[in-house]
Amino acid sequence: MKVPLNDFLAGLAGGVLDGQLGLDELGRDSIDAFADTGVLPTVLAWRTVRVELPLRLGVQPKDGADAVSAAFLTPDGTARLALSLRYLESEQGVDDPQPVLRGPGVPTDEEVAP
């Protein structure tokens, strides 16, 4: 079984996003229900996602100037892939909210002063 590295990473990213979109939907539902139930609305977010797995990495060399050599993955190898995703929230209460960019490993405000 070979999985192109691009597909694997795209699938992973898509899975995280779909999961988060589902959480957002639940959060909106909880906001809508607040008037009826009085339960404080809650919106959850994946903050960090870390994947680490052993695998076998193969390379299909490119054969032209406009191509990129393709990498594919198979299980049960001695190579290691470690990947972490981070969620950066947007500043709220402004006209055009944009994510507050932080470099990797820089703690969020909540992590500094929880």
Next chain:
Amino acid sequence: MRGVVLDRSTRSPVPDVLVSLWNPDGKGDPLAVTGTDGRGQFDTEIPILFGARPAAREVDGAGAQLVRVNRPGDGDRFGPLLTVGVPGRTRGDLVDSVVVYVDDAFSERRRFFGHALDPQGSAIATADLTVADPGGSRRDTVRTDAGGWFAFPLVDEVPARLRLWRQTPTGALVGDWTAEQGPEAALEFAAAREFGVDGKVTGIDAPVAVSGLRVELLDRSGAWVNPVDTATTGESGTFTMTFPALLEVPPQATFALYSQDLRLASQDLDGAWAAGPRAKVTIRLGETTRMVLRGQVLNRSSRRSVPGLRVELWTAGFGTLLQVRTTGPDGDFTCSLTGEAPADVGLRVYASSGLAAEQAVPAAQFSGGQASVFVEVDAEPPAPSSFRVAGRVLQHGAGQLPPALRVEGWDYSPRAGGLIGAAAYAAADGTFEIALPAPAGASSGAVPQLVFRLYAADVLVGTTPGAVTWGPDGTGTAVVELTGTIEDRGEVVLHELGETIADAVNRMQGQLSRYPSTVGTYVVDEMNVSVPVSVRLDGLGQIRTRVVEQVPDGTQVGQVTLRVRPALGVTGPAQPGLPQPLNVLTELTLTMVAALNGLRVYSVEDLVRLAQQPAGRQALVPLLPGVDLDALLAKAALLATPVLPAAVRQALVGLGFASLAAVADATDPEALANALSARIGQPITAGDVREWQRRVQAELAIPLPSDG
């Protein structure tokens, strides 16, 4: 009779063995049989057989009685373990406290112990002793311990007499062990007597002394180790031999004469030492005729040679066995004979099933002392138990083989249980060796139908039916040629590996960008890929890497770790666009482009990257004959510069600009802007051109210390 059976070495009781009493000559039926109990003790009554006078007489009288100890069920297979004498008593008395020692009661081997002493009575410590029975049919070596004690295993009946000897620099010492001395005898060694030979070699026609020949004294009885002694004839053709009388019986002498390895003559001499310890002999050259019989054993139907068969050479009428040979790999054998004249001989060939062929060779068949025969048998050549193939993988076109190339040999011949294959890793020079078990019950002529599969980094790179040249004993040789360009399979330049990972991360980040930024965003915080690779430097100075997984033990592999971390909030350079293929450089012929592609140089950017290294630049010269390399690289640098948009670069080249300097030095920005506008199809002003020229000049400028 009461007694106990003990193990001699451990003195532990031996339970559950049979103790039988016999007449002293050991013949007839046993007088009594009993078994030992758990403490090794036995108790039996000796019957008085009035009808059997000899037995009764021995029991009644003052003679000896035999006690034999057997393991139950051994029967005659192992024979009696020991025979001991028991003092006889008068009729009706009790023979008590008989202790019977058995050797190695708990194993199938027995041994006698001895204490070796030199003529002065001192122990012969840590020395090798040769043990032989007087007939010389058995011969073995034992080593004494620090105290001079030794133990000698016996597998048959206890012999009546054994002779032990030790070779020392000053001569041989011999000692005799006899059954009467008991199994724990002290053996005094004494200097051995000596036998001698005074001989002379002469010619046939005249008694001319023949010097410089090697004379071997051989023993025909088999008791002595052949050759018993050797000597070389001197100027007068004489020779002398002196050897210790290790055995009481002198050799049945045959003198063989050699010149180098050629046996010239042999002469039997019976009773040579009858008159005294020194024998006298005269050997006359040419009295004997040397006969050489060469033969080959063939299978009757297949005509294939049959190795490994026993060939016996007999005298005429199969009266006396002369020689035994074993057929070689080609079923061949050679017998060398000496005699007064060619004589009729006979051949017998034995296979595992018994006599396979019998053939007479008449004297008339010898010509000039030589004869050749073929012997037909029905026996098949023995089927090998395994097949071994030694081979070599060659790359078509003399390319370089990849490291850790795995060779699999699959046997496609019908075999119970499906296919079977064996694998090995080829050495750096492509050599390999694989072994396959032979199928059970296969006929002797059957060989595997091999198909070789070659894997590099777990990628199948070639499948080829094996043209194996099989030998007679299951060994074969094969050459496996790879016709594909194996280098391209999985091997990339190091920067390509980085490009691949970066491209994958870039695409992943693009997928993450789907999330609405008004809420937040997901970023790749870190990606770390660590892969085992084999690394080599190619002829252009590029670092080639190949991801490997399974490698033979001891093979060195490298490890590449690629870590990608985003620099958030940093504006990078503009997207450089797709790499430009080499064919935009019109100076390059199609052949040159193909050659560069074969070396994984695909784009102008690759060419510029390569030319930045002195080694790469040097390696390009022979690849691009007739090309002004400096001019080409200047043009490539213009095409690859990141300070200009790709379309502008290509348009500039199209307008005849051949280098960055030519662009920077263009004196008429207005005209250049018009030309570019026309070529690109987009309005470009002179101000744009001047800005691009400024960037190019900055690119070309040499950084100065005063620049800060």
